[in-house]
Amino acid sequence: MVEFVDIALLVLLGITAFSIIRQKNLFAAxxxxxxxxxxxxxxFVVMDAVDVAFTEAAVGAGISTILMLGTLALVGHSEHQxxxxxxxxxxxxxxxxxxxxxxTLDIPPFGDASNPAHHHVAPHYLEExxxxxxxxxxxTSVLASYRGYDTMGETTVIFAALVGVLLLLSLGPRPRxxxxxxxxxxxxxxxxxxxxxxxxxxxEDTLQISPEEKxxxxxxx
Amino acid sequence: MDDRVILRVGAKILIPFILLFALYVQxxxxxxxxxxxxxxxxxxxGFVLYALIYGLENVKKVLPPQAVYIxxxxxxxxxxxxxxxxMALGGNFLDYGVLAHDPEHGQHYGIxxxxxxxxxxxxxVMVAVFYAFAGRRRVDT
Numbered sequence: 001m002v003e004f005v006d007i008a009l010l011v012l013l014g015i016t017a018f019s020i021i022r023q024k025n026l027f028a029a030x031x032x033x034x035x036x037x038x039x040x041x042x043x044f045v046v047m048d049a050v051d052v053a054f055t056e057a058a059v060g061a062g063i064s065t066i067l068m069l070g071t072l073a074l075v076g077h078s079e080h081q082x083x084x085x086x087x088x089x090x091x092x093x094x095x096x097x098x099x100x101x102x103x104t105l106d107i108p109p110f111g112d113a114s115n116p117a118h119h120h121v122a123p124h125y126l127e128e129x130x131x132x133x134x135x136x137x138x139x140t141s142v143l144a145s146y147r148g149y150d151t152m153g154e155t156t157v158i159f160a161a162l163v164g165v166l167l168l169l170s171l172g173p174r175p176r177x178x179x180x181x182x183x184x185x186x187x188x189x190x191x192x193x194x195x196x197x198x199x200x201x202x203x204e205d206t207l208q209i210s211p212e213e214k215x216x217x218x219x220x221x
Numbered sequence: 222m223d224d225r226v227i228l229r230v231g232a233k234i235l236i237p238f239i240l241l242f243a244l245y246v247q248x249x250x251x252x253x254x255x256x257x258x259x260x261x262x263x264x265x266x267g268f269v270l271y272a273l274i275y276g277l278e279n280v281k282k283v284l285p286p287q288a289v290y291i292x293x294x295x296x297x298x299x300x301x302x303x304x305x306x307x308m309a310l311g312g313n314f315l316d317y318g319v320l321a322h323d324p325e326h327g328q329h330y331g332i333x334x335x336x337x338x339x340x341x342x343x344x345x346v347m348v349a350v351f352y353a354f355a356g357r358r359r360v361d362t
Binding site for chain 1: 250251252253254255256258259262263265266269273286287290293294296297300301304314315317324325328329331332336338339342343345346347349350351353354355356357358
């Protein structure tokens with residue numbers, strides 16, 4: 001039964017991957033990529049890695065699909081015709097795939113108790129975390145306590161990614177808003193807007209700090 | 222957006238449950254699958270859904286970009302701060318055992334705080350990246 005689920009998921013995964021390659025409409029490709037992530041999450045569940053499956057479903061199928069759709073809303077949804085011939089990229093991809101498949105030949109069989117991964121620190125985590133940490137979910141114990149440094153680095157990487165995104169998106173031909181001095185400020189996009197907006201702003205400024213108003217306020221006060 | 226009644230009503234019903242589910246994932250991470258990262262993404266998804274249905278300007282009234290940037294830095298600071306507190310209490314960096322008299326309880330507190338830090342940062346970063354993409358206007362060439 002498990003084999004049947006495995007085969008079904010892998011076949012669907014393959015079909016989805018080929019559909020993404022063949023798809024010219026980028027919106028459809030993004031949705032298919034979300035389905036691909038969801039199928040991967042299903043595979044992780046079959047392999048008893050529920051935490052990883054959870055992350056894959058939330059990030060891969062959820063947020064990253066939204067971000068890709070947001071990108072497509074900016075750049076359009078049709079793929080440009082490629083200028084080059086596909087022979088060389090195809091060769092590189094096939095070669096890389098062959099190397100990866102060759103690499104899997106040395107990997108010990110999945111779930112084998114004699115795997116090196118099950119003989120280093122894993123037995124200690126599994127046997128002692130109940131007493132040392134006292135939390136039923138060993139994944140959380142390893143993630144937050146035994147491997148707390150790694151998770152801190154991971155959190156920092158996520159933060160650094162945000163800094164990178166903000167830096168990149170605040171460069172180039174301007175939308176109307178830029179990030180400066182720690183806040184979003186509105187700037188004029190073109191010269192025409194600049195003259196109009198600038199004049200309006202100047203008028204508002206003079207209205208606000210006009211001496212008449214000041215004296216008016218003083219006399220009233 | 223005014224004519225999409227089903228989407229608007231549906232989202233309004235769903236969003237509280239999405240946020241609640243995120244908190245469940247966060248605090249149930251000790252017992253089942255889940256934790257700060259997944260919870261942060263789900264919590265952010267609630268706000269992203271709100272932005273998709275009701276518009277970016279409305280969600281920014283609820284959650285200003287400034288608050289999101291503060292969140293994304295605050296989580297990392299909280300995580301590292303726990304490490305420094307454990308050092309100040311005489312333990313190693315991120316050695317939660319010293320946080321309470323019983324080392325096991327200390328581990329519980331430490332993991333709770335650290336996961337909270339992860340939640341805050343992931344939530345902040347996800348929403349901020351969404352703001353950055355969605356707030357950018359299309360450049361027509």
